[in-house]
Amino acid sequence: MPSIAENLFGCIGRKVIPIRRDIHDAAVIINSTFYWTFVSPFRGKPIRLRASISEMVKAGYNSVPIVAVISLFVGIILALQAAYQLKRVGALIYVANLVGVSITRELGPILTAIIVSGRSGSAFAAEIGSMKAAEEVDALITMGINPVRFLVVPKLIALMIMLPALTVFSDLIGIFGGFMLATTTLEIHPFNYFQQSVQALLVKDVLTGLVKACAFGIVITIVGAYEGFKVEGGAEEVGRRTTASVVASIFLVIVFDLFFTTLFYFFT
Amino acid sequence: MGLRTHYGDREILKSISVTIPRGKTTVILGGSGCGKSTFLKHIIGLLKPTSGSILIDGKDITGMKEAELNEVRKRMGVLFQGAALLNSMTLADNVALPIREHTGLNESTIQIMVRMKLDLVGLSGFEGFYPSQLSGGMKKRAGLARAMALDPEFLFFDEPSAGLDPVTAAGLDELILRLRNVFRMTIVVVTHELPSVFMIADYVIMLDAGEVIFSGSLDDLRASGNPRIQMFLERKPEQESYSPDDYFRIIAGE
Numbered sequence: 017m018p019s020i021a022e023n024l025f026g027c028i029g030r031k032v033i034p035i036r037r038d039i040h041d042a043a044v045i046i047n048s049t050f051y052w053t054f055v056s057p058f059r060g061k062p063i064r065l066r067a068s069i070s071e072m073v074k075a076g077y078n079s080v081p082i083v084a085v086i087s088l089f090v091g092i093i094l095a096l097q098a099a100y101q102l103k104r105v106g107a108l109i110y111v112a113n114l115v116g117v118s119i120t121r122e123l124g125p126i127l128t129a130i131i132v133s134g135r136s137g138s139a140f141a142a143e144i145g146s147m148k149a150a151e152e153v154d155a156l157i158t159m160g161i162n163p164v165r166f167l168v169v170p171k172l173i174a175l176m177i178m179l180p181a182l183t184v185f186s187d188l189i190g191i192f193g194g195f196m197l198a199t200t201t202l203e204i205h206p207f208n209y210f211q212q213s214v215q216a217l218l219v220k221d222v223l224t225g226l227v228k229a230c231a232f233g234i235v236i237t238i239v240g241a242y243e244g245f246k247v248e249g250g251a252e253e254v255g256r257r258t259t260a261s262v263v264a265s266i267f268l269v270i271v272f273d274l275f276f277t278t279l280f281y282f283f284t
Numbered sequence: 285m286g287l288r289t290h291y292g293d294r295e296i297l298k299s300i301s302v303t304i305p306r307g308k309t310t311v312i313l314g315g316s317g318c319g320k321s322t323f324l325k326h327i328i329g330l331l332k333p334t335s336g337s338i339l340i341d342g343k344d345i346t347g348m349k350e351a352e353l354n355e356v357r358k359r360m361g362v363l364f365q366g367a368a369l370l371n372s373m374t375l376a377d378n379v380a381l382p383i384r385e386h387t388g389l390n391e392s393t394i395q396i397m398v399r400m401k402l403d404l405v406g407l408s409g410f411e412g413f414y415p416s417q418l419s420g421g422m423k424k425r426a427g428l429a430r431a432m433a434l435d436p437e438f439l440f441f442d443e444p445s446a447g448l449d450p451v452t453a454a455g456l457d458e459l460i461l462r463l464r465n466v467f468r469m470t471i472v473v474v475t476h477e478l479p480s481v482f483m484i485a486d487y488v489i490m491l492d493a494g495e496v497i498f499s500g501s502l503d504d505l506r507a508s509g510n511p512r513i514q515m516f517l518e519r520k521p522e523q524e525s526y527s528p529d530d531y532f533r534i535i536a537g538e
Contacts, residue, residue, distance in 0.1 A: 147370075155368035158328050159382045159430075160354035 023083040045164070045242050053172055067170040067206055070269040074135040075171070076178030080185065082130055087186040090123055091115060091193020099202050108202055112212035115194030120221045124187040129232035132179060133265040137240040140171055141261035144244025145254040153245070168241045175233030183229040187222065224280045231276060232269050292510055297323060298494040299336070304487075309464050309471040311481050315516065320474045321365075323491065327472065328362050329353050330515035358386055361431030362440045367423040369415040375402065375426050376411035382433045382443075401429040405459065421452035428459065440465065441473040445480050457483045478517065490516070 057063050070131070098114040144167055147153050156163045191213060200203040243261035247253050297319045304310045304327075304414060314320045325331045327338060329345050337344045345356055369378050379398045383389060389397075402408055405425040415423055424444060441460070445453035457480045464471050464486075475481060481488065481502075488505045490498035494514050498505060505513065514520075526534075 150366055150371075151364040151368040152370055154325075154330055155362065155364055155370075157330060158357055158360065159385065160357040161381070161385050162350075269402040 026027050030232045030251050031257075032251060035212040042238075042242050043248065045168075045245060046238055048162070048164045049168050049238060049241065052169045056165070063165070063173060064170050067166075068173040071170045071174035072178050074139070075132060075174050076182060079131060079135050079182060082135070083128055083182050083186050084189050086127055086131060087119075087189040088193040089116060090127060091119060091190035091195075092197045094118060094123070094190070095194035096115045099198075108198075109204060109208060109212050111194065111198050111202065111204070113216035114219045116191055116213045117221055119190040119194070120187045120217060122225075122273075122277070124190055125197050125225045125228040125232065126269065128179060128186045128229060129236065129269045130266055132175065132182065132233075133236045133239075134262055136171075136175065136263045137236040137265040138258045139244045140237065140240030141243040142254055142258045143167075143255060144192070144241060145247035147252050148245060148247045153207065163245075164241070168237065171241070172234065176230055177233075179233035179236075180226045182230040183225055184222075191242070204219055208216065220284055224276070224284065228273060229278045231272055235268045235272055236237050236265045238252065239268060293297070297326070297333075300494070300496050301493075301494055302489050302499055304470070304472060304489075306470045307464075307468050308486035309460065309473065310487045310489060311485040312472065312474045312489050312491065313476065313481060313516070315476060318491045319494045320476075320491050321442060324440060324472070324474045328360060328440055329357065358382075358434055359436050360438045360440065361428075361434070361436035363424065363427045363431045363442065363444060365442045365446055367415070367427035369423060369427055369430065371415050373414075374411065375407065375413050375415070375418075375429075378415070378426065379430045379433050382430065386434060397433070400413050401432055402426070404432070405429045421448050421456070424448065424456060425459070428456075432463075435492055436469065437468075438470045441471070441475075444473060445475065445477045448480075453477065453480060454483075462486050478519070 052061070053063070094115050095111050097110060098111045102108050102110050102114075144153070147167070153163045153167075156166055195206070195209055195213075198209050199206045240261050243257040243264065247257050299437050300323065312320045312323060321391060322331065326333055329338075329348075332346055337346050339345075340356060343356075348356070369375070370381070373381070376395070376398050380394050383394050383397055389520065390412050398411065399408065402411065407422060407425055407429065410418070410422070410426070415426070418426065444456050444460070449457065460471060460473065461484055463469055464484075471484075473480075485502050488498065488500065488502060489496060490505070490513060497510060498508055498513055500508075506517070508514070
């Protein structure tokens with residue numbers, strides 16, 4: 017009979033050893049993705065431009081409507097919630113500051129990232145996963161084509177460009193939502209609201225938001241690719257991995273958000 | 285001269301040592317789960333053996349770096365079980381993919397090559413179709429056209445007739461024969477379909493439970509006295525007889 021201590025260590029080991037392998041697999045994907053994106057183009061293996069553009073359309077352009085609607089609503093909600101408190105101190109005009117700063121610094125990037133991880137992160141995992149299940153990834157390897165370069169790099173480029181672009185768009189629409197509510201329900205003069213917003217916003221606020229968005233784009237792509245390449249079996253596992261990729265990418269987006277927000281708080 | 289492969293200890297493949305002759309059709313035969321697909325994946329460099337080496341033209345591919353291995357892979361064509369065409373691309377783009385990736389040819393030359401390859405497998409006029417619009421047999425043939433895109437020296441087939449009706453499967457076998465006769469390619473076919481084995485094989489390697497139990501010509505195979513081989517050739521089910529006591533022990537879960 018194994019002792020209690022042996023059981024305990026066995027239990028820990030069974031939990032930890034697979035994690036170590038997961039970390040290794042993730043590291044391999046991260047490493048090769050960055051190699052094929054940032055190093056190999058300078059060694060004569062260009063990025064697949066057409067595929068990148070088609071990914072940009074799929075991940076970026078096609079999410080414009082949903083990002084617009086959600087940002088508009090969040091802008092309105094934010095203005096309402098701010099007004100609820102600010103009305104009591106008679107400082108309704110500060111709704112402009114609150115909406116502007118919180119949308120550009122925080123809500124724009126994170127909302128966009130969550131929408132994109134739901135739309136594109138899952139699609140990446142499903143696409144790569146079903147290709148893995150159908151031996152298409154193996155076929156690429158035997159043709160001497162690196163699957164990371166072929167599949168992941170265009171997606172990474174697409175999200176690194178489109179996520180900041182969508183974020184700018186989301187910022188604008190969100191602020192417009194706040195503006196709409198403030199000028200109608202709260203009866204703030206449009207010019208006053210505009211001037212207050214311009215005064216409140218710093219270039220820094222928008223830029224930190226965009227840096228975050230770019231990082232989120234990397235996180236979403238890597239998580240989708242990682243879960244996709246992890247598929248070993250058939251269709252059932254593709255579904256499971258797709259769900260896992262959405263959960264993991266939203267979680268990691270928030271973790272990175274915390275990290276960057278802390279960083280920017282102390283260093284800008 | 286040929287390629288020589290051997291393995292060290294592995295759960296699935298136990299110290300296999302065989303030579304595959306050049307310019308001939310070699311069939312790797314064996315029941316389900318005997319390790320023949322794993323064996324193929326090792327030869328094409330998808331899996332790395334725990335120990336042992338795989339020599340192609342005297343060069344060991346197990347220790348190669350990715351770049352060197354890709355040079356070897358350019359000389360290989362592989363047809364996977366499900367054809368493994370990229371579903372997001374048309375047939376023409378699928379066949380053109382290896383040519384575009386590995387050569388600097390201009391687009392019009394590539395288009396001509398694509399049409400030649402598709403014609404070779406009898407799929408002229410299907411350039412603009414997507415894999416999802418094709419039948420199983422057509423997908424296999426398109427996969428073959430892609431495998432041959434770079435005029436490989438070695439062509440590998442993973443269960444070419446799996447999931448096809450007998451007529452289509454025979455058509456594919458005919459195509460394999462023609463490729464060997466016309467292009468003198470070294471062809472390796474993994475299968476368990478006896479009719480196609482007798483039709484295409486020059487050389488047979490039979491695996492059973494991760495071990496080589498036979499290698500030699502077709503006539504030698506028929507003449508072999510090995511009971512496992514005879515069972516396979518005569519399609520006899522595996523005899524599993526146990527005493528009533530054993531049976532009782534099995535159902536009692538002991």
